[in-house]
Each structure stands twice: as structure tokens, then as C-alpha cells.
Amino acid sequence: MSEGKKTPFYEKHVALEGKIVDYSGWLLPVQYAKGLVEEVHDTRRRATIFDVSHMGEVSVKGSDAEAFLQKILVNDISGLEDNAIIYSPVCYPDGGVVDDILAYRINSESFFLVVNAANTDKDYAWFRENVFGDVKLQNLSPEYAQIALQGPNSEAILQGLTDVALARIKNYHFLPKVFLAGINCIVSRTGYTGEDGFEVYCGNAGASALWDALWEAGQKYELNPAGLGARDVLRLEAAMPLYGHELSSELTPLQAGLDRFVALDKEISFNGKEALKKQKADGLSRKLFGLEMLERGVPREGYPVKAGEREIGWVSSGSYSPTLDKFIAMAFLDPEIISPSTEVSIMIRNRSYRARITKLPFYRRKK
Amino acid sequence: MNYKIIDGLMYTKKHEWARQEGGYAVVGLSDYAQDKLGEIVFVELPDVGTEVEAGKGSAVIESVKAVADLYAPLDGTVVEVNEELLDQPEVINSDPYGAGWVYKIEIKDESQFGLLMDRAAYEKFVVEEEEK
Numbered sequence: 001m002s003e004g005k006k007t008p009f010y011e012k013h014v015a016l017e018g019k020i021v022d023y024s025g026w027l028l029p030v031q032y033a034k035g036l037v038e039e040v041h042d043t044r045r046r047a048t049i050f051d052v053s054h055m056g057e058v059s060v061k062g063s064d065a066e067a068f069l070q071k072i073l074v075n076d077i078s079g080l081e082d083n084a085i086i087y088s089p090v091c092y093p094d095g096g097v098v099d100d101i102l103a104y105r106i107n108s109e110s111f112f113l114v115v116n117a118a119n120t121d122k123d124y125a126w127f128r129e130n131v132f133g134d135v136k137l138q139n140l141s142p143e144y145a146q147i148a149l150q151g152p153n154s155e156a157i158l159q160g161l162t163d164v165a166l167a168r169i170k171n172y173h174f175l176p177k178v179f180l181a182g183i184n185c186i187v188s189r190t191g192y193t194g195e196d197g198f199e200v201y202c203g204n205a206g207a208s209a210l211w212d213a214l215w216e217a218g219q220k221y222e223l224n225p226a227g228l229g230a231r232d233v234l235r236l237e238a239a240m241p242l243y244g245h246e247l248s249s250e251l252t253p254l255q256a257g258l259d260r261f262v263a264l265d266k267e268i269s270f271n272g273k274e275a276l277k278k279q280k281a282d283g284l285s286r287k288l289f290g291l292e293m294l295e296r297g298v299p300r301e302g303y304p305v306k307a308g309e310r311e312i313g314w315v316s317s318g319s320y321s322p323t324l325d326k327f328i329a330m331a332f333l334d335p336e337i338i339s340p341s342t343e344v345s346i347m348i349r350n351r352s353y354r355a356r357i358t359k360l361p362f363y364r365r366k367k
Numbered sequence: 368m369n370y371k372i373i374d375g376l377m378y379t380k381k382h383e384w385a386r387q388e389g390g391y392a393v394v395g396l397s398d399y400a401q402d403k404l405g406e407i408v409f410v411e412l413p414d415v416g417t418e419v420e421a422g423k424g425s426a427v428i429e430s431v432k433a434v435a436d437l438y439a440p441l442d443g444t445v446v447e448v449n450e451e452l453l454d455q456p457e458v459i460n461s462d463p464y465g466a467g468w469v470y471k472i473e474i475k476d477e478s479q480f481g482l483l484m485d486r487a488a489y490e491k492f493v494v495e496e497e498e499k
Contacts, residue, residue, distance in 0.1 A: 300434070327408075339425050
């Protein structure tokens with residue numbers, strides 16, 4: 001295996017005693033000195049800073065940029081305004097998922113896509129395969145660093161670095177060319193934790209100075225670093241899907257419960273439309289549910305789920321939840337079998353542990 | 368990193384420890400092992416009466432991110448398990464050599480202690496592990 005790539009923040013992680021792991025070819029901290037559980041609490045209660053530079057960025061420009069995106073995205077971007085962001089799965093014609101992405105509309109002829117690290121090359125190849133008319137694609141991933149600032153203190157911290165009134169940036173909106181400590185950034189009110197917060201993109205050259213400025217501004221707001229481990233648990237508590245777990249080429253967005261991001265009534269014939277329409281009409285054999293353990297045991301990806309003696313699906317993500325102090329999981333189960341009162345069991349190392357169906361998300365922040 | 372490694376225990380290359388008490392041995396995870404695992408949230412204990420075999424899985428320790436086997440340091444029969452860990456597995460993190468003990472066995476073959484490392488040898492072993 002080739003040596004993992006370092007983000008511009010690698011030295012910061014080492015200095016903060018980050019435990020470095022190779023994640024999708026990137027050397028990133030799975031956790032820092034305080035540990036994953038405290039990092040989850042820090043994010044929900046105060047604010048944390050994450051290095052998410054592994055995420056990929058793709059620019060889409062040209063007079064056919066919008067039409068191109070309408071074809072490759074299953075969500076409908078026709079109503080999207082400038083400086084607004086939409087979440088959408090990208091599907092193959094059979095309804096399986098290529099990736100799930102964020103599309104930023106700069107203007108009607110310029111969009112900025114944020115894609116999963118492990119999928120960046122595959123996505124870019126897929127976009128190129130589907131391109132038509134006046135569309136210019138550019139993979140910007142190697143040039144961009146990204147920081148996620150998440151938690152209730154995020155706005156106050158970031159506001160310390162700019163005169164732009166950040167309260168004006170609503171959820172799922174962004175502003176390009178915001179100068180933070182003199183560095184040109186895209187500031188987006190988005191995240192993968194279920195908390196209020198921002199994702200900030202900048203060129204690699206200014207990245208280290210941006211981190212230092214955020215760190216400095218964050219000290220009076222008890223800013224702490226958080227790693228990939230906390231990020232995974234936070235997104236699970238908020239029931240946000242992770243590609244490779246809740247989404248894959250073998251699973252559709254309808255199975256993952258993402259119906260509100262699948263615009264089946266969109267007029268254009270987008271990739272996956274016919275297959276997804278048919279699946280919706282025929283009904284689903286597997287659908288994503290939330291589970292909560294009724295006895296102590298850690299549900300993990302791949303563990304079988306049973307109702308009585310019958311196997312009815314598998315765990316796609318599971319963990320101890322520090323916020324709820326419970327063991328939780330998302331699982332693909334046969335919806336025919338499941339009612340809210342169904343008791344199921346999760347098979348952990350050939351032993352059966354009781355669990356119950358629970359509503360998703362497990363955690364929702366108070367507004 | 369400075370890991371706590373204490374006298375009076377014998378250690379394995381998989382980072383378990385065993386403390387002899389007459390014909391019995393108390394078994395647990397080293398400070399190094401608990402630190403590498405991170406916050407422990409679940410422990411699966413053997414049943415009393417289980418025969419454990421040196422080098423084979425004998426209990427399961429889970430942190431938020433990882434599942435780890437606790438390999439038996441010695442052959443023997445489990446005579447007692449630390450049931451407090453079922454409700455408070457994090458005690459392994461806070462007190463790995465004391466309240467975080469995992470189980471106690473009746474020793475089958477005392478000479479097996481000779482295959483384990485004492486404090487000085489284990490300290491050296493951990494330094495080498497860290498350099499990998």
C-alpha cells in the first residue's frame with residue numbers, strides 16, 4: 001500500500017497528540033488526547049474543529065452546467081438559488097448509489113460539488129462519462145483544504161475572524177470569497193454532526209494560517225479538536241448516511257430512507273429515475289431502521305439482525321452513543337416484518353442481544 | 368507516551384498481564400493495551416468453569432471503535448470473573464492493574480510463567496512496539 005497523503009494540518013494533529021490512521025489514503029487523526037467520547041460531548045456542548053481536507057471538490061461550469069447536474073443528481077436543483085446548497089445522492093441507472101454529495105450553486109453557470117474522499121476519483125470519472133454540451137469539469141480536490149467547525153459556539157468563534165455577518169448565512173447556504181484572517185475562503189453553514197456549524201474551504205497555501213487563526217479565536221469559547229472517530233459517532237447519532245455503510249452501488253437512496261432527496265417527479269430523465277420509480281411502486285425488501293439495544297452490547301457493521309429465528313437484515317452502522325448513553329445502530333431490515341413494537345435481536349459473536357426499533361434520528365438538536 | 372508498567376506482574380506480547388496468587392492467577396489488560404483501545408464500553412466475560420488456553424481468545428474487550436480479544440496468558444480454569452466490568456467496563460481504562468482485572472484462573476502449569484515477560488522485559492517490548 002502506498003504511503004498515506006498528509007493534509008496541510010498534519011503537523012497540527014501530531015502536536016495535539018492525534019492518533020493518526022490511514023483513512024481512504026489520507027493520514028488523519030481518529031481521535032486526540034481527550035478521546036472520542038469527550039470529543040463528541042465537546043461538539044454537542046461547545047465547539048470542535050475537524051480536518052476534513054480528505055473530502056473531494058469538483059467545479060462544474062458552463063451554460064449546460066445546471067442541465068448536467070439535473071441529469072446526474074436525483075434531487076431537483078431547479079429551485080436552487082445562488083449561494084444555496086442542496087444534498088443529493090448520485091445514482092447509476094439501476095438506482096444503486098455512486099455517491100452522496102453537496103452541490104453549491106455559485107450562479108446558474110457555476111457549481112461547486114463536495115464529494116466523499118474515497119469516491120472522488122470514481123465520481124469524477126462518472127461525471128466525465130455523463131457530461132454533455134457546454135460543461136467544464138475540474139477536479140479541485142488536490143488544491144483545497146477543508147475545516148469543519150461544529151457545535152453551538154461555532155458562529156461566535158468564526159465571527160471573530162470576519163466582518164461579514166455570519167448570522168446571514170442560513171443553514172445549507174454559503175458565501176464565497178469570505179476573508180478569514182486574510183485568507184480567501186468559501187464559508188458554508190453545513191456539517192456532518194447534527195449540530196450548527198460551518199465548513200470552510202480554502203487553498204492549501206493559506207490552510208495552516210487559517211487553522212491557527214481559528215484555534216486562537218476559539219480559545220475563549222473552549223474550542224477543542226475532534227477526530228474521525230467522533231465524526232462517525234456524531235453522524236450516526238444524527239442518522240446521517242455514510243457511503244459504504246448506508247449507501248453503496250448495491251443499495252438505493254429509497255432503501256436508505258432518503259425519499260425527500262429523491263425527486264421522482266422531476267421532469268428530466270435523470271440517472272436512476274426509472275429504476276427508482278419502479279422500486280417505489282414495487283415496494284422495498286430492505287429499508288433503513290434505527291435500533292436501540294435493550295441489553296448491553298455493541299452493534300457493529302455487518303452483524304445479522306433477527307426477528308425470532310428468522311434473519312431479517314443487517315447492521316449498517318452501530319456504536320455506543322455518548323450523547324444518549326445508549327448503544328444504537330442503523331440497520332437494513334425487511335419492512336414487511338417490522339412494526340414499532342417488533343422486538344428484534346442482533347447477533348454479536350453468535351450470541352443474541354435484544355434490541356428495539358426506534359425513530360431516526362437518534363439525536364436532534366434543540367433549535 | 369509513558370505507559371504504566373508495574374512490578375509483580377508478568378506480561379504477554381498481546382499486552383495482557385497475569386499476577387500469581389498461590390495456585391491461581393488474576394488476568395487483565397495492560398495500560399498500553401487500554402490506551403491503544405481507547406474508551407472501553409463493553410466486556411464479554413468467560414463463564415466460570417471455562418477452560419482457557421494460553422494464547423487463545425478468552426474474553427472480548429470493546430472500545431467505541433474497536434473489538435479486541437483478550438488472549439489467555441496461561442492455561443487454566445476460570446474460577447472467578449469481574450462482574451463489575453459488565454456495568455462499568457471503563458474501569459479497565461482508569462485502573463487496568465487493579466479494579467479493572469478481568470478474570471481469575473486456577474493455574475494448570477506454573478512453568479508457563481517462564482514464557483511471559485517481567486516488568487523490565489515488557490518495558491523494552493513496549494518501546495519496540497512504539498517504534499514500529
